[in-house]
């Protein structure tokens with residue numbers, strides 16, 4: 452085991468993937484199933500110190516599950532040790548300052564026990580506790596009307612999706628950027644529905660992802676020049692995370708990808724985790740403003756090869772041949 456871990460570290464160092472001494476803030480971990488967790492784990496594997504931001508309403512369940520060992524199996528790193536988290540902050544990415552928090556949220560029983568969960572406050576607390584951050588990950592999204600088609604989405608629902616799923620990234624970068632040294636890097640997670648119609652991905656989420664990708668390019672320019680920070684996005688394929696299960700049709704999307712992507716295999720969260728780690732590491736030092744697909748190649752397809760219309764014995768052909 453020791454020998455293996457020695458070689459692993461040698462190879463990682465050789466590739467410039469040694470993130471020892473680097474501090475990563477990962478926003479959007481609520482369990483061990485999602486992309487945020489997978490990215491955190493890959494970063495930990497490369498030696499980074501992990502700091503987490505968890506949505507305030509699920510902070511308690513996440514920290515309790517962590518403390519009672521529910522995630523121990525998922526925490527296993529390749530050298531046999533367990534991933535550690537230096538600190539978990541309750542946060543809500545829909546709010547920038549305490550003045551933004553409506554009374555009914557402040558008084559809500561899922562929030563009442565916490566304070567300091569707006570983005571400016573979380574950033575100030577992280578700076579106070581850790582001094583600087585080298586790696587920033589935004590792995591969160593929310594749309595109260597995600598199950599409604601765009602046409603049936605209310606203005607409030609659409610703006611809420613934009614606020615917590617797209618502007619939240621701008622805001623995170625705005626508040627964390629000042630204490631991220633040159634050469635630091637930020638990453639967000641997006642989805643193909645930003646550029647192709649994906650029925651079922653509603654509530655303004657497709658619009659929010661389009662905004663997020665556009666902001667990735669614009670922020671890359673702005674913070675590249677201002678602070679020397681890189682900004683990238685991963686357009687990830689379908690994964691049965693907690694958030695995705697809430698949308699409802701994730702099982703079908705996973706099956707669809709399996710049937711129609713160039714690589715007909717399961718997409719593992721860890722594959723997105725490793726790509727994220729690469730983009731966030733010095734290995735990607737000249738990459739910024741990019742949206743990189745990690746989806747078994749599904750984005751490259753122009754047709755669904757399992758469509759009945761493409762079958763040789765399709766109804767139309769059967770009629771023509773009759």
Ligand SMILES: NC(=O)c1ccc[n+]([C@@H]2O[C@H](COP(=O)([O-])OP(=O)(O)OC[C@H]3O[C@@H](n4cnc5c(N)ncnc54)[C@H](O)[C@@H]3O)[C@@H](O)[C@H]2O)c1
Pocket residue numbers: 478479480481482484485486487505506507509542543544545589590591592593615640641642643686687688689690691692693694695
């Ligand atoms: N699962 C997929 O199929 C898929 C595909 C492409 C992109 N993505 C993106 O990956 C990212 C991570 O999602 P996931 O699917 O891994 O699910 P997930 O459930 O692991 O992560 C989403 C997280 O967002 C948090 N969150 C929601 N609202 C928040 C708020 N206002 N403030 C702070 N945190 C909030 C949730 O608590 C949750 O922890 C999202 O941006 C999602 O859109 C997911």
